[in-house]
Amino acid sequence: MLKYVGKRIIISIITIWVLITIVFVLVRLLPGDPFQDGKLTQETIDRMKAYYGLDKSLPEQYVGFMKNMLHGDLGYSLKYNSRKVNTIIGTAFPYSADLGLRALFFALIAGLFLGIVAALNRGKTLDYISMVIAVIGISVPSFVVGTILQYFFSVKLGILPVAKWESFAHTILPSFALGLYTMALLARMMRANMLDVIGMDYVKTAKSKGLSTFQIITKHEIRNSILPIITILGPTIAGLLTGGFVIEQIFAIPGLGRYYVLAVQNLDYSMTLGITIFYGSFLVVMNLLVDIAYGFIDPRIRVEK
Amino acid sequence: MAEEKLEQEAAVQKMEDIALTPQDFEVVGINLAEGQTVSRPSVSYWQDAWRRLKKNKTAMLGIFIILIVCIMAIVGPFMVPYTYNGNDLMHINQSPDGEHWFGTDQLGRDIWARVWQGSRVSLAIGVLVALLQCSIGVIIGGISGMLGGKIDMFIMRVVDILNSIPYLIFVILIMVVVGTGIFPLVLAFVITGWLSMARLVRGQILQLREQEYVLAATTLGASKTRLLLRHMIPNIISILIVQLTMAIPSAIFSEAFLSFIGLGIQPPMTSLGQLSRTGSEMMKVYPYQLIIPSIVISLTMLSLNLLGDGLRDALDPRMRQ
Numbered sequence: 001m002l003k004y005v006g007k008r009i010i011i012s013i014i015t016i017w018v019l020i021t022i023v024f025v026l027v028r029l030l031p032g033d034p035f036q037d038g039k040l041t042q043e044t045i046d047r048m049k050a051y052y053g054l055d056k057s058l059p060e061q062y063v064g065f066m067k068n069m070l071h072g073d074l075g076y077s078l079k080y081n082s083r084k085v086n087t088i089i090g091t092a093f094p095y096s097a098d099l100g101l102r103a104l105f106f107a108l109i110a111g112l113f114l115g116i117v118a119a120l121n122r123g124k125t126l127d128y129i130s131m132v133i134a135v136i137g138i139s140v141p142s143f144v145v146g147t148i149l150q151y152f153f154s155v156k157l158g159i160l161p162v163a164k165w166e167s168f169a170h171t172i173l174p175s176f177a178l179g180l181y182t183m184a185l186l187a188r189m190m191r192a193n194m195l196d197v198i199g200m201d202y203v204k205t206a207k208s209k210g211l212s213t214f215q216i217i218t219k220h221e222i223r224n225s226i227l228p229i230i231t232i233l234g235p236t237i238a239g240l241l242t243g244g245f246v247i248e249q250i251f252a253i254p255g256l257g258r259y260y261v262l263a264v265q266n267l268d269y270s271m272t273l274g275i276t277i278f279y280g281s282f283l284v285v286m287n288l289l290v291d292i293a294y295g296f297i298d299p300r301i302r303v304e305k
Numbered sequence: 306m307a308e309e310k311l312e313q314e315a316a317v318q319k320m321e322d323i324a325l326t327p328q329d330f331e332v333v334g335i336n337l338a339e340g341q342t343v344s345r346p347s348v349s350y351w352q353d354a355w356r357r358l359k360k361n362k363t364a365m366l367g368i369f370i371i372l373i374v375c376i377m378a379i380v381g382p383f384m385v386p387y388t389y390n391g392n393d394l395m396h397i398n399q400s401p402d403g404e405h406w407f408g409t410d411q412l413g414r415d416i417w418a419r420v421w422q423g424s425r426v427s428l429a430i431g432v433l434v435a436l437l438q439c440s441i442g443v444i445i446g447g448i449s450g451m452l453g454g455k456i457d458m459f460i461m462r463v464v465d466i467l468n469s470i471p472y473l474i475f476v477i478l479i480m481v482v483v484g485t486g487i488f489p490l491v492l493a494f495v496i497t498g499w500l501s502m503a504r505l506v507r508g509q510i511l512q513l514r515e516q517e518y519v520l521a522a523t524t525l526g527a528s529k530t531r532l533l534l535r536h537m538i539p540n541i542i543s544i545l546i547v548q549l550t551m552a553i554p555s556a557i558f559s560e561a562f563l564s565f566i567g568l569g570i571q572p573p574m575t576s577l578g579q580l581s582r583t584g585s586e587m588m589k590v591y592p593y594q595l596i597i598p599s600i601v602i603s604l605t606m607l608s609l610n611l612l613g614d615g616l617r618d619a620l621d622p623r624m625r626q
Binding site: 023 | 465466467471473478479480482554558561565567578581585588595596599607610611614
């Protein structure tokens with residue numbers, strides 16, 4: 001187990017290092033000078049250059065860049081001159097995390113429920129309905145779901161708030177729109193897993209032992225089908241976080257995704273890169289946690305690797 | 306004693322009476338020669354798959370919708386006397402009517418022409434990206450699986466590391482450097498998209514390497530290239546086709562996603578995502594400008610997903626559920 005965890009940690013550290021290096025190389029590939037926006041005096045530009053180490057040779061720059069990263073210092077935003085990227089992440093990310101968690105919660109509960117119901121009623125109407133919902137959830141893009149829901153529930157019917165992130169009512173539409181795709185994906189996966197497990201010998205054994213249907217479903221079928229779901233939690237979290245970009249824009253939620261998109265549109269390089277590194281590292285760490293958790297829950301994984 | 310002997314003689318006599326000839330051993334009513342002939346034409350794998358696909362109603366619905374969208378993407382812009390970027394400021398935000406079938410947008414551009422031009426761009430990006438991703442994935446995955454050893458280790462570590470960087474962030478980062486537009490989009494999608502394909506192909510090839518027919522081919526002196534091209538790829542082609550079909554909607558979605566947040570296709574060029582973006586800005590007053598492109602993009606994605614599911618069931622019956 002220790003070897004497995006150690007290996008995962010080393011791979012994660014290498015990944016973050018590669019990510020930072022890619023970012024470093026890409027910055028140097030960018031055309032022009034990141035501080036040339038006309039508002040800054042030469043003195044400030046020189047000082048900024050010195051701060052970022054842009055006046056040194058490339059290897060020295062690389063070392064300096066890595067040092068800043070190790071301190072967790074992502075520098076200043078180019079557009080909001082006085083604000084540090086770290087501060088912006090600190091204030092904006094909680095909103096994104098809140099939205100993501102709500103969407104994940106909704107997706108997990110609804111997705112697993114739909115998948116289980118579909119598998120237990122294989123070939124019947126309920127199965128059909130669940131899978132129609134799932135295929136629609138996979139096909140209709142989140143921004144379409146978001147804007148259409150916003151139009152009908154907020155603009156037309158006026159039941160729910162149009163935008164912003166204040167009360168619980170504000171969170172319903174964004175969380176639903178963001179979670180729908182994941183929900184559909186989980187429903188399909190859960191159904192497939194359940195159908196696999198239902199055909200297993202241990203389920204037959206459980207039946208012949210005389211266990212009640214309820215016990216077979218909860219203790220054998222669901223428990224064994226849920227395990228593989230954990231493996232896709234890493235990519236799922238990544239999907240919810242990046243999917244948040246568009247939902248935050250539609251519902252005017254002051255999350256990090258909106259800042260990220262704005263930074264890219266405004267060519268605010270330092271903020272784009274800072275948030276990229278933050279997102280990348282965050283997701284790598286989430287993946288690591290998911291991998292370790294899976295290793296703990298399912299011994300087969302750690303023996304295999 | 307004498308009686309017993311008499312009985313035996315009688316029995317022998319009886320058996321001689323019903324003497325058997327070879328004809329007696331032929332099965333009555335069956336013509337053996339006829340049984341050997343194949344009464345129906347043999348069904349190839351592809352015919353069989355097509356037959357299974359035809360039985361799948363949802364997949365056929367998918368094919369039907371996708372054909373309509375494709376045909377409209379080709380001929381749609383020519384059906385009206387307007388171009389996708391020709392604006393008419395005297396007729397802005399017109400609701401759908403006989404003159405402008407889907408209405409006009411805030412610059413007076415005909416939405417019918419724009420929607421089908423947008424579908425053209427979206428479909429072209431989807432198909433191009435899917436094809437390129439799959440080709441690169443097959444080449445790199447094939448090399449990795451066939452050569453094995455240190456090269457395989459190295460390639461797979463690179464894939465692992467690149468794979469753990471979130472896809473959209475990677476794409477956005479590349480687009481910051483390369484710029485926006487159709488070509489940078491395709492490039493960014495291809496750079497990030499081949500990873501899962503390479504992994505899948507490698508896994509399949511590792512399995513196939515253990516098959517007897519591969520051993521036989523190796524014994525006959527087949528080179529690794531020949532093994533890969535003549536034995537392995539034909540054997541995983543069904544998986545590749547399913548992956549290809551699934552890669553198209555995901556590329557269309559990614560393009561639409563980026564265009565919607567303003568990082569993809571830039572006006573006056575258009576795509577379905579870009580149309581949804583402009584539509585969503587006018588949603589409160591002119592909802593049709595959002596709803597029409599939304600329906601087209603959803604139908605396109607839905608039909609491709611249905612087709613992909615159907616193909617998976619048809620090409621690999623073991624996967625069927």
